[in-house]
Amino acid sequence: MAFSPFAYVAAAAIVLIGSAVPVTAQDLGGSQARFSGTYVGANVGVASRRFPNMTSGTALTGGVQAGFTHQAGPLVVGGELDLGHAGGQKLHSSEGVVRQDWNGAAKLKAGIALGDTLLFGTGGFGLAKMRGSRDGGTWEEAKILGAGVEQSIGEGRSIKVEYQRSRFDDIKTPTGRPVDVTSHAVKAGMNFRF
Numbered sequence: 076m077a078f079s080p081f082a083y084v085a086a087a088a089i090v091l092i093g094s095a096v097p098v099t100a101q102d103l104g105g106s107q108a109r110f111s112g113t114y115v116g117a118n119v120g121v122a123s124r125r126f127p128n129m130t131s132g133t134a135l136t137g138g139v140q141a142g143f144t145h146q147a148g149p150l151v152v153g154g155e156l157d158l159g160h161a162g163g164q165k166l167h168s169s170e171g172v173v174r175q176d177w178n179g180a181a182k183l184k185a186g187i188a189l190g191d192t193l194l195f196g197t198g199g200f201g202l203a204k205m206r207g208s209r210d211g212g213t214w215e216e217a218k219i220l221g222a223g224v225e226q227s228i229g230e231g232r233s234i235k236v237e238y239q240r241s242r243f244d245d246i247k248t249p250t251g252r253p254v255d256v257t258s259h260a261v262k263a264g265m266n267f268r269f
Contacts, residue, residue, distance in 0.1 A: 108146040109146070109188065109191060109193075109227040109233075110144050110146045110151045110188055110193050110225070110227070110233075110268075111144060111145055111146040111151075111268075112143070112144070112231075112268045112269065113141075113142070113143045113268065113269060114141065114142055114143070114144070114231075114233075114266040114267060114268040114269070115139070115140070115141045115266070115267055116139065116140050116141075116235075116264050116265050116266035116267060117137075117138070117139050117140070117264055117265060118136075118137065118138050118139075118140060118157075118159070118235075118237075118262040118263060118264030118265075119135070119136065119137045119262065119263060119264070120135075120136045120137075120260055120261050120262030120263060121133050121134070121135060121136060121260065121261055122134050122136045122161050122162070122164045122175070122258055122259065122260040123164070123258075123259055123260075124164075124165070124166050124167060124256065124257065124258060124259070125259065126238075126240070126259035133164075134161055134162035134163055134164035134165070134175075135162045136159055136160065136161050136162055136164075136260055136262065137159060137160055137162075138157055138158055138159025138160065138178075138262075139157065139158055139159070140155055140156065140157035140158075140264065140266070141155070141156050141157075142154055142155030142156065142184065144184060146188055149187050149188050149189070150185075150186075150187065150188075151184075151185065151186045151187070151188050151193055151195065152183075152184070152185045153183075153184045153185075154181070154182065154183055154184060155180075155181075155182050155184050155197070156179070156180070156181055156182075157179065157180050157182070158177075158178075158179045159177070159178050159179070160176060160177055160178070161175040161176060161177075161178055161203070161258070161260075163175070163176060164258060166205075166243075166256040166258060167256075168248060168254040168256055169254065170248035170249065170250045170252045170254050171207065171248045171249035171250055172207075172249070173205045173206065173207050173246060173247075173248060173249070173256070174205070174206050174207075175203050175204070175205055175258060176203075176204040176205075176206065176212065177203065177204040178201060178202065178203035178204070178217075178241075179201060179202050179203075180199055180200065180201035180202075180217075180219055180239075180241075181199050181200055181201075182197040182198060182199030182200075182219060182221070183197065183198055183199055184196075184197050186225075191226060191227040191228075192224065192225070192226050192227075193224070193225040193226075193227075193233075194222075194223075194224055195222065195223055195224075195225065196220075196221065196222045197219065197220070197221040197222070197223070197237075197239070198219065198220050198221075199219045200216070200217070200218065200219065201216070201217040201218075201219045201241055202214050202215065202216060202217070203215055203217060203241070203243065203258075205243070205246055205247070207247065207248060207249035213246075213247050215243050215246045215247075216243070216244075217241040217242055217243045217258075218241070218242045218244075219239060219240065219241050219242075220239075220240050221237055221238055221239035221240060222237070222238055223235055223236055223237030223238060224236055224237075225266070231267055231268040231269060232265065232266070232267055232268075233265070233266045233268070234263070234264070234265050234266075235263070235264050235265070235266065236261070236262070236263050237261070237262050237263075237264070238259070238260070238261055239259070239260045239261075239262065240257060240258075240259055241257065241258045241259075241260070242255070242257050243255065243256050243257070243258070
């Protein structure tokens with residue numbers, strides 16, 4: 076599988092952000108920087124080939140995430156890596172059905188903090204294990220866009236709800252013909268900053 080220039084740019088940006096000097100909330104004036112620092116967390120949700128009607132081809136998802144964000148006033152920027160399982164989500168196409176299993180993503184994250192609430196958008200690159208009816212599966216590249224809301228609940232903890240759209244181009248189908256498919260996920264999670 077050939078990687079696009081978009082994938083290399085996204086990966087380089089995540090590395091640069093992750094290697095930045097960590098800034099803690101205390102460095103930026105205590106409670107003013109609720110969303111600064113390194114974090115880890117977990118999420119659960121649902122994924123479907125349709126949005127907002129997520130009743131067709133829906134699968135339960137779960138995963139973990141890790142990232143770093145820097146808050147300067149109300150602006151928050153950073154990056155996030157996540158790893159998850161899509162529960163065998165069915166993605167229908169004119170050439171048959173493929174199932175999505177494991178997936179991972181490297182995303183840039185930017186938003187505006189309104190007190191204890193962060194409104195954010197994400198964009199990046201992902202990989203997912205896709206399998207047809209007669210094969211062991213292939214790793215396919217995706218372009219990812221998303222948005223969400225994160226609420227600080229104190230002591231470095233936050234809860235979030237996030238929508239993520241993953242676009243897969245030219246994936247292998249059971250007939251062997253490549254198709255484009257889209258997966259939509261809505262996830263709820265918790266992060267722990269340190």
